[in-house]
Amino acid sequence: xxxxxxxxxxxxxxxxxxxxxxxxxxxxxxxxxxxxxxxxxxxxxxxxxxxxxxxxxxxxxxxxxxxxxxxxxxxxxxxxxxxxxxxxxxxxxxxxxxxxxxxxxxxxxxxxxxxxxxxxxxxxxxxxxxxxxxxxxxxxxxxxxxxxxxxxxxxxxxxxxxxxxxxxxxxxxxxxxxxxxxxxxxxxxxxxxxxxxxxxxxxxxxxxxxxxxxxxxxx
Ligand code: E4P
Numbered sequence: 001x002x003x004x005x006x007x008x009x010x011x012x013x014x015x016x017x018x019x020x021x022x023x024x025x026x027x028x029x030x031x032x033x034x035x036x037x038x039x040x041x042x043x044x045x046x047x048x049x050x051x052x053x054x055x056x057x058x059x060x061x062x063x064x065x066x067x068x069x070x071x072x073x074x075x076x077x078x079x080x081x082x083x084x085x086x087x088x089x090x091x092x093x094x095x096x097x098x099x100x101x102x103x104x105x106x107x108x109x110x111x112x113x114x115x116x117x118x119x120x121x122x123x124x125x126x127x128x129x130x131x132x133x134x135x136x137x138x139x140x141x142x143x144x145x146x147x148x149x150x151x152x153x154x155x156x157x158x159x160x161x162x163x164x165x166x167x168x169x170x171x172x173x174x175x176x177x178x179x180x181x182x183x184x185x186x187x188x189x190x191x192x193x194x195x196x197x198x199x200x201x202x203x204x205x206x207x208x209x210x211x212x213x214x215x216x217x218x219x
Contacts, residue, residue, distance in 0.1 A: 032214075075107060116148060
């Protein structure tokens with residue numbers, strides 16, 4: 001399972017990459033706005049791609065157009081920024097049409113804002129490189145987000161789609177565990193959740209005891 005960081009913060013991306021377990025990055029317009037990046041988005045995406053060059057990590061950059069022609073124009077511009085850019089396209093009718101066009105041009109796409117398995121099926125049929133089902137936002141409205149992940153895995157396996165399931169809107173360590181058990185291809189997680197993945201109190205206690213015992217013999 002690949003692990004992406006869901007962030008547009010250069011420091012977080014660099015720190016996460018230094019952990020040695022990061023395979024890529026996802027951003028969205030809200031995350032970009034959080035970093036105060038409004039105009040020079042191209043430069044910012046380029047910096048993120050360069051940070052991940054050691055792993056040739058895919059970096060998702062989202063279009064803000066919502067009609068077919070503007071979307072493909074914007075997507076082609078975004079795709080030129082760096083070889084590892086994946087263009088994020090929203091799950092709307094024009095978006096699916098744009099994904100079909102871009103996939104024929106060998107431009108990598110990530111179909112975002114997926115909230116049902118059928119939406120994922122359409123994106124896969126259009127040739128999306130990734131589909132991004134949003135787990136946390138479904139949980140927020142009392143729908144079990146993990147159910148659509150299971151259903152998408154089943155559908156993609158039924159038809160041997162190449163499209164990768166990129167589980168998004170991850171809010172907890174438990175989301176990551178369930179995704180791994182179901183067998184998603186990628187999870188994208190905020191920096192704070194990634195940090196929790198390393199922790200277990202018994203590891204800390206065990207290490208403390210090992211070091212204490214070692215020192216007692218060597219002092
Ligand atoms: C996906 O690529 C999105 O950027 C992201 O996971 C959305 O997460 P949120 O629901 O925490 O905003």
